[in-house]
Amino acid sequence: MDSKILLVRPVLFRKIEERLAFDDQTCESLTRWADNFDRVVMACPLMPEYLVDESESSIKLQAIADLPCADRVELVPLPYAYKIPDFIKTYKTTSQLLSAKIQECQYLCFALSGLIGDWAAIACLEAMKLQRPYAVSADRVEYEVIARTLFTKASRKNIPIKRLIKNFVTLPFIKPYQRYLIRRSKVGLFQGQDCYSAYSAFCDNAYCAYNTHTKKSDQIDISRLDLKIKSVLDNEPLRLCYAGRASDMKGPLDWVRVIHHLCQGGVNLKATWMGDGPLLSDMKSLADKLGIADKIHFAGFVSDRSQILETMRNNHIFLFCHITPESPRCLVESLVSGCPIIGYSSHYSEGLVSEFGGGAFVPIYNWQELANLIVYLNSDREKLSKLIFNAALSGQQFDQVSLFKNRSDLIKHYLDINY
Template sequence: MNKIPKNSLLLVNSVPLREIDGQLGLDDQTCAGLVRWAENFERVVIAGPSLPEHIAVTKESSTARTVWQPLTDLPCADQLEFVPLPYAYKLRDFTKVYAKTRRLLQEKIHQNQYLCFVIARPIGDWGGIAALEAIKLGRPYTAWLDRVEYEVISRTLQSLPLVSRTKEFLQLPLMKRYQQYLIRQSSLGLFQGQDCYQAYSPFCKQPHCIYDVHTKKSDQIDESSIDLKIESLKSNEPLLICYVGRAADMKGPFDWLHIIHRICQAGVNVKATWVGDGPLLLKMKSLTQELGIADHVNLVGFVDDQTKILQTMRENHIFLFCHKTPESPRCLIESIVSGCPIVGYDSSYCQDLVSRYGGGAFVPMNDWQKLADLVIELNLNRARLSRLIQSAALSGQFFDEKTVYQQRSDLIQKYSGFTF
C-alpha cells in the first residue's frame, strides 16, 4: 500500500474513450471536467470503455453528434492516465472480458488513494464492477449516479424494438437491486440532481446532491443583457422560446411542437428555436409542416460552440422543456445561468434548481396542453415573465464549474480515501 500516490483519484465511468488520429480522446465536456479534477487531485486516472470506430460512426449518424478532443491537448495532460476498458454491453461480450477487466480494475484500485465509480447498468458499465472489487478489498469508494436509470428505461420501453424491450424489461429488477447494494456499500454517494438524490439517498451512508455544471462565472448573464431582454417584452416584440438538447423521445420533442402549435392558434406571435440533433429531428421537421408552424419554428440542428448556445439562451424569453424521465439535464442549469426562465414538466430536479430565488414555472408531467396554456398566460402577463427572467439570473449565480468540482473533490477526499 505504500506505493499508492497521495492525492490520486481513480474515476471509473461509462464515458467512452475514442481514438482520434492515433490518440485517445474524450468528448469536450468530459475533458473540461478533467481539467477541474486535476485542479484538486495531483493525479487523475480515468477508466472508461473504448468506443469501436464502427459503433462510433453508427451512433453519430443516429444520435446527437459529439465534439471529440485529444487528451494530449489538455493543459493537465501530464497529471492524467487513461485506461481503455472493453466496450462490452452484450452479455456474451461482457462475460468474455469480465475476469481480465476486473483484474485490471483491481490493479488500478491498489494504485490510487481515492476511488469514484459511476454506477449504472450491471452489464457493460465497469464502474459497478470496480465497486464490487473495492468491496472485496475493503476500500472506501464514492458511488456516483447521474440519473435514475431503471426509471429512464421503464419510461422509454415502448419506443424500443420488441427484442430490446423484452431484454430491458427483464433486467430492470436486477438493475435496481444491484444499484442499491453498491450504494449501501459505498462510503459516499454523489447523486446528480434532486430526482437522483430522492431515489438513492435512503440507501446511502453519506448522500450528497450534486449538479452537472460546465459554465463559468464569466458565462453568467450581465445586467445590461437582462435589461435588453425585459425591454423587448415591454416593447411587445415576439415571444422568443428556445430549447437545447437531443431530438429524442425522453426530451419530448413532439410535445414541444404541439405546444408551439397551440400557442400559435391562440394568436401568440412566437419564434421558437430548437438547438440540437438526434434520431427524431427529421420527424420533427415533418411535424412542423403538418401543423403549419414551420414559419414559427427554427430547428437549428447540431451546434458545437458553447458560446453560441449560451447566447441563444440569453436572447430568449423562455426555455421550454418537456423532459419525460427523471434525469438531471445540464441545459436547465445553463438556461438559468443565462437568465432564461425554465418552463416545463415538473420534477424535483427543476424545482430544486430555482428553489432559492425562483426563475421557473412548471406543470404536471406529460400535460402539454396545460404547459401551452402556461406559456400563453406568461405571454399575456409579461410583467410576470420579466420577474421570472430576473429570478432565473439570480438562481443561476450558484452554478459555476470551478465551485462544484471543488465541492465534490472535497467530499471525495473526506470520505472515500485510503488513509496512510
C-alpha cells in the same frame, strides 16, 4: 503523498488519429478533476471502430493528450461490453484490471449507470473485496429511464427489438443492484433532486452535488439582463428555445405540439430548437403538418457552446418536455443565461430553482397545460420579467470551479485514509 483518484465512468473514449479523445464537456470535467487531485486515473469504455460510423457524428471531440493536465492523467480503456456475451467474456480480465487500479489510488469514485457493461458497478464490487471505501455518483435514475422507454409506446417504436428484450429482462435487477452498491459506499454524490430523492435513503452520507460546465464568465451580465427584460415589457414577440437531442426522452414532439397550441392561442412567437437526433425529421414533419414550420427554426447541431449560450441569453423562455428522471445540463445553462426554465415537472428542475426561482412547471406529458401556462405568462409580461430576473439569480449558483471543488472536497473528507 500525491493525491490520486480513480474515476470509473460510462462516458466513452473515442479515437482521433489513434489518440484517445472525449467529447468537449467530458474534457472540461477531466480538467476540473485535475484541478483538485494531483493525479487522475480515468477508466471508461472504448467505443469500437465498427460503431463509429453509427455514433453521433455531431459530437465535438477533443484529444485528451492536448489538455493542459494531460501529463497528470492516466487513461484506462475498458471493453465496450453492453451485450451479455461480451460482458461475460471480458468480465474476469476487466475486474482484475480495476482491482489493480483501485490498489494504486488513494481515492475512488464510480459513476453508476446500469447493469450489463457497467464497469463502475464492478469497480464497487472489487473495492468491497479489498475493503476500500469508495464514492458513488449518478446523474440519472437508470431504472426509471429504462422503465419509461419500455412502457411508453412512442419510445418503444424507436428502440431495436433486441435492446427492448434485454432491457425488459434486466430491468427488475437494476434497482436492487444499485441500492446494494450505494448502501456500501462511503459517500454518494447525486446530481439533482431526482437522483438524490431516488438514492439518498440508501447512503449514510448522501449529497446533491451538481456537475456542470458553466463558468462565472458564462453568466449573463446585468446590462444584457436589463435588455432582455425590457424586450419582454415592450411586448416584443415571445422567444422560446431548446438545446438538446431530438430523442424520446426529451419529448420533442410534445415540444412541437406546445408551439402549435401557442400559435393557435394567438401568441406572437419565434421558436428555436438547437440539436439533432433521431426524431428531428419527425419534428419537422409534425411542424409542417400543423402549419407552423415558419414559426420554428431548426438550427440542427450547434458545436459552438458560446453560440448556444448566446441564443439562450437572447430568448425569453427555455421550453423543455423531458420525460425521464435525469439531470440535463441544458437547464443549468439556461438559468446561467437568464432564461427561465418552463416545462415538465421533476425533482431536478424544481431543485434548480428552489432557492431563487426562475422556473414554472406542469405535470409530465401534459403539453396542453404547459402551453396554457406559457399563454398566461405571455399575457402577464410583468410576471415573465420577474421569472427572467430570478432565473439569472438561480444561475449564479452554478460555477463549475466551485462545484467541482465541493465534490472533490467531499470525496477527500470521507475517503481520506492512511494509504
